[in-house]
Amino acid sequence: MDAYDKGSDARHGQDGPGGPDLPDGEADSAETTAPETDGAPEAAGAREAADVPEAAGAHEADVPEAAGVPEVARAEAAGAAKVAGAPEAAGAVRAAPPGTAQPPAPRTGVAALSPRYQVGAVVALAVVAVAVCAHIGMVFLHLAPSNTLTKQHGDVVDEWVFPEFEQNWKLFAPNPLQQNVSVQVRAEVSTADGEIRTTGWYDLSAEDGRAIDGNPLPSHTQQNELRRAWDFFVASHDSDDRPVGLRGTLSETYLRRIALLRLDRDGAAGPGGVVERVQYRSRTTNVEPPPWSGEKVSDRPTVRELPWWSVSAETRGAKSGQDGQAAREGGAA
Numbered sequence: 001m002d003a004y005d006k007g008s009d010a011r012h013g014q015d016g017p018g019g020p021d022l023p024d025g026e027a028d029s030a031e032t033t034a035p036e037t038d039g040a041p042e043a044a045g046a047r048e049a050a051d052v053p054e055a056a057g058a059h060e061a062d063v064p065e066a067a068g069v070p071e072v073a074r075a076e077a078a079g080a081a082k083v084a085g086a087p088e089a090a091g092a093v094r095a096a097p098p099g100t101a102q103p104p105a106p107r108t109g110v111a112a113l114s115p116r117y118q119v120g121a122v123v124a125l126a127v128v129a130v131a132v133c134a135h136i137g138m139v140f141l142h143l144a145p146s147n148t149l150t151k152q153h154g155d156v157v158d159e160w161v162f163p164e165f166e167q168n169w170k171l172f173a174p175n176p177l178q179q180n181v182s183v184q185v186r187a188e189v190s191t192a193d194g195e196i197r198t199t200g201w202y203d204l205s206a207e208d209g210r211a212i213d214g215n216p217l218p219s220h221t222q223q224n225e226l227r228r229a230w231d232f233f234v235a236s237h238d239s240d241d242r243p244v245g246l247r248g249t250l251s252e253t254y255l256r257r258i259a260l261l262r263l264d265r266d267g268a269a270g271p272g273g274v275v276e277r278v279q280y281r282s283r284t285t286n287v288e289p290p291p292w293s294g295e296k297v298s299d300r301p302t303v304r305e306l307p308w309w310s311v312s313a314e315t316r317g318a319k320s321g322q323d324g325q326a327a328r329e330g331g332a333a
Helices: 002-011 024-033 039-051 071-085 115-143 148-161 204-212 220-235 245-266 312-318
Strands: 179-190 196-198 274-286 302-305
Touching: 115 148, 179 204, 179 220, 179 245, 204 220, 204 245, 220 245, 245 274
Parallel strands: none
Antiparallel strands: 179 196, 179 274, 274 302
């Protein structure tokens, strides 16, 4: 049949008009063994798809129509060509259809909170900012030279700064510390048999120095507790060792507590003994200046000895089970 023969010509290019003629028996055999007509258009469409402009990015409309090839086969061939040469194979992203809305980006931080919580966060930040500014202002007035504000509100500034935020110029200019101060203490002890004895001087500064020497991470107590307590006492007492205001009395209580803790750690009272009174003294020595400065300073130490302080009440509070001991009030030794 003519239509079938044309289809056979499309399948076998070498059997076209220019090809050799086959005998009738061989032609019938070729027609009998040929694939079904349904598969022939698909194969033909696949071969045509390899040569169509779609591989170079052309549209489906440019695919030439083969004679006798159904519309479905041409569509499948065009799809195969797209897979072979479409931009998606090179990793391109297909653009969204026009008019499609993009999803909104998720909100983070304060913007993700509800309006009520946003207001609360803003108020909290404002309070923190005001507190920080007030603290910086107080510390500035504490360190600044005397002025109108410090004269009128100096008590308020001191109540805020002392003792947690105290600042001084002893490490930096204009007047760095140029003295070595050694703080020592001794105790009057009531022994278990009722006698009173006086211990020797315990060099508390030397004990802290030995604990710090060679220690890569010394404790804050070993470095600063005794030094700051003694500076606190000196700054709140006059030259006759009389306290100036409530801070002077507080500094004495602080030193008594430190003395009791250190003496108890060193076992100064002995078995069954009770510390009744303590006495402090300081030994101050000037640091020798460098040879190139030409400055001359005295190398003689200055000793300041404080009166005896009764600590029986603190002792009863520090050592439970030792109540009933009579307090001994005494004057200077």
